[in-house]
Amino acid sequence: MTEHLTNEAAIRQWNRFPREALEAMGPEGDFAKRHLINPVLLRMLGDVRGRRILDAGSGHGYFSRMLATRGARVTGIEPTDSMLSYAREKESSLQQGIEYIQADLAQLPELGDPYDAVVCSMVLQAIPDWKPAMRACVQALRPGGVFTFSVNHPAFEQLLTTWREHGDYRLNRYLAEYETSQTHASNFHRPISAYLNELAALDCRLLEFAEPGLTPDAAQEAQPATPGIESYAHLPNFMLVAAERL
Template sequence: MTTQPTNEAAIQQWNTFPREAMEAMEPDGDFAKRHLINPVLLRMLGDVRGRRLLDAGCGHGYFSRMLAARGAHVTAVEPTDGMLAYARQKEDALGQGIRYVQADLARLPDLGGDFDAVVCSMVLPAVPDWKPAMRACVQALRPGGLLVFSVNHPAFEQLLTTWRTHGAYRLSRYLEEYEIPQTYAPAFHRPISAYLNELSALGCRLRECAEPGLDPGIAQEAQHTTPGIESYVHLPNFLIVAAERG
């Protein structure tokens, strides 16, 4: 009998994420975040000055700090002790006014609601019981508020590793849900339709889907240190979605 993964077990695994890895992602995330995810999230969010934003599953908080530096009033939620402690230390040092809350998104306490936008970047694939987490993100929004979320593109989740082996992408299972082992904590695969249909069931209106590709010049510069990086030019490693609360 296989045991169903729980949010608590996944959170414990995320809690093993080492501090050195957090420091290595200062100030604006890793390579993929810098070149593929952040520019799209920021464009979708638009001018955040003076707006109330929720960073749902903020990790070590780099994106919360980027939003606060652009003038947003940021609340950030993170369940792990380690990443939250790091984020709070940064806040103590920088004094950006970010409010941190420790919680599982599937059991989100009342945060005062009415956020203008919620960002949930690379979090939903980390959550076994993800539908209540997505619902909490939507319910935190004011009517017409914007949910922006990113996931590893469900059709190309293991892009770099399979490209390195085959010189092309290979995928043998797409339609079912399954767990993908990763260095610190697993990711959970679901087809794209699962995410988009849940948004629709929550009464959201899709505004945009983005599948960002890497600039060929940046790929060329990085190819010596990251073999297979050209795959990011040809195929999208991330799916980024913006939707409005109805």
């Protein structure tokens, strides 16, 4: 656990995420989600039709809606009032059958029947006391169910900023666990081994470890609006993991 912030305090930060920023995102999320995260998560989850999927830390619900559009039966878990109310408003207008539950993943209530898959995208890095949250994700699965998660790649977290400054990537603190402040809420750096060893301790079998890069064409297209984005074609800003509950 990263000491300085409690889960409750971190959730209060996320609750202040501006509504305009949520509304500005497309139906499939921001640029990084569309190009790097969603395609890998969807491939890892496979055919979701008719499957019960838990979107753990569902935020404003874009990925829950993408899964429901593809035929999954989705439950979203989200602790903040602000993102949860946005997601519920979308559900009232779209009527996709998504159920949203307000909870901290580290103190998850009883959810009923086990899930076929759990997706936890860009969430574990936002939780100070993250191990109970990962445990809850795994325990929500049936044996043989798939747990997928994404986090900022711990070896290249500050990719855009250091690339813009130095034209390459620099990192001088990898092994320690520490808080990193982002625009709206803190994140927590942990080495890759912390995540993978916890999965092993939870009796999960690694199915895939992905480090997606931008295609050169996508990088070139985005370059005028986002200087430094070419770095995403050379280094991975995200890592994604798929594991099976044994």
